[in-house]
Amino acid sequence: MAPPTGRAAAAGRGAAPYDRGVRFVKGQGTGNDFVIVPDPDGELELTPRLVRALCDRRFGIGADGVLRVVLTAAEPSAAGLGNSWAADLPDGRRAPAESRTARPAGAGGARWFMDYRNADGSIAEMCGNGLRVFGRYLVDAGYERAGLIPVATRAGVRLADVPNEGDVTVEMGPPTIGPLGAERVSIAGRTFEATNVSMGNPHAVCFADDLAEADLNALDLTRLPQVSPAAYPTGANVEIVIGAPDAVRMRVYERGVGETLSCGTGACAVAVAAATRAGRGPGTVIPVDVPGGRVTVLWDSDQVRLRGPAVLVSEGLLRSDWLAAAQAGSAEPALAGRPT
Numbered sequence: 163m164a165p166p167t168g169r170a171a172a173a174g175r176g177a178a179p180y181d182r183g184v185r186f187v188k189g190q191g192t193g194n195d196f197v198i199v200p201d202p203d204g205e206l207e208l209t210p211r212l213v214r215a216l217c218d219r220r221f222g223i224g225a226d227g228v229l230r231v232v233l234t235a236a237e238p239s240a241a242g243l244g245n246s247w248a249a250d251l252p253d254g255r256r257a258p259a260e261s262r263t264a265r266p267a268g269a270g271g272a273r274w275f276m277d278y279r280n281a282d283g284s285i286a287e288m289c290g291n292g293l294r295v296f297g298r299y300l301v302d303a304g305y306e307r308a309g310l311i312p313v314a315t316r317a318g319v320r321l322a323d324v325p326n327e328g329d330v331t332v333e334m335g336p337p338t339i340g341p342l343g344a345e346r347v348s349i350a351g352r353t354f355e356a357t358n359v360s361m362g363n364p365h366a367v368c369f370a371d372d373l374a375e376a377d378l379n380a381l382d383l384t385r386l387p388q389v390s391p392a393a394y395p396t397g398a399n400v401e402i403v404i405g406a407p408d409a410v411r412m413r414v415y416e417r418g419v420g421e422t423l424s425c426g427t428g429a430c431a432v433a434v435a436a437a438t439r440a441g442r443g444p445g446t447v448i449p450v451d452v453p454g455g456r457v458t459v460l461w462d463s464d465q466v467r468l469r470g471p472a473v474l475v476s477e478g479l480l481r482s483d484w485l486a487a488a489q490a491g492s493a494e495p496a497l498a499g500r501p502t
């Protein structure tokens with residue numbers, strides 16, 4: 163897969179908008195799927211409206227989220243994330259001195275920023291499945307060699323361990339776990355006890371000990387679960403879990419998306435909550451079954467790591483006329499009138 167160059171791939175901000183179209187790649191990790199938009203030089207204006215149009219499964223490409231691939235040096239919003247910028251851009255230009263900051267201990271400098279967006283156009287701090295797919299894209303597109311790749315995210319710099327082929331392992335940061343079962347979540351008329359876990363983004367982990375697997379499968383997750391606004395001022399990803407730490411199974415309703423086949427941060431939140439509940443701590447390996455397959459969570463003393471598949475499915479060109487319609491809000495007639 164040849165790396166598309168920024169200006170050849172997308173006309174720049176202020177130029178005739180997208181007059182040559184925009185390259186995209188479609189990828190998935192355990193069925194959590196993404197439109198990957200390579201934008202190394204930060205030229206693409208990725209509005210919430212464009213994100214919604216891209217993620218629309220009938221009027222667009224269809225995905226749970228968008229991953230914009232941008233150099234940290236070219237992305238103003240990556241400032242202050244604790245990166246050390248790579249000093250060089252691919253064409254040899256130097257990043258501005260003011261954007262180079264202290265190197266975080268052990269993390270290394272991140273050349274790339276993962277600009278993750280939920281399907282509804284909202285911004286989230288972190289996406290675990292997305293980070294694996296992002297790492298796979300960097301290697302397969304020839305932007306990075308296989309091995310350890312630091313990636314800047316809104317939750318901080320994370321190392322992705324990307325082999326030439328096969329599963330990808332990503333750092334997910336340290337978890338923050340609230341008191342077990344201290345929250346309440348309402349799902350389709352039922353109330354569940356939940357544990358508040360942050361993996362950089364917020365999770366309400368509900369252990370449903372009284373549910374059999376068939377009951378879990380039958381649970382109606384078509385409507386937004388209700389969480390406490392005090393505990394979750396920006397909303398929450400909600401996981402419903404059965405099983406013990408050695409065999410955990412979950413479904414998830416993702417903030418900004420709806421039910422998905424998998425959530426990497428959610429699997430990590432579930433794993434650390436399940437281990438804590440069973441009296442275990444760091445040093446635990448927890449396989450987590452999601453509707454889209456299985457991921458493995460490795461909880462070390464200072465870090466949670468997530469291992470699982472990351473697959474690039476297809477690539478193509480978003481047409482300039484479709485992009486113009488998407489930016490104008492007329493690419494999704496069924497959604498016309500939604501706020502931009």
Ligand SMILES: N[C@@H](CCC[C@H](N)C(=O)O)C(=O)O
Binds near residue numbers: 280286363364419425
């Ligand atoms: N699917 C992701 C999580 C994406 C962000 C989430 N919806 C949020 O708003 O926090 C994952 O794999 O972690």
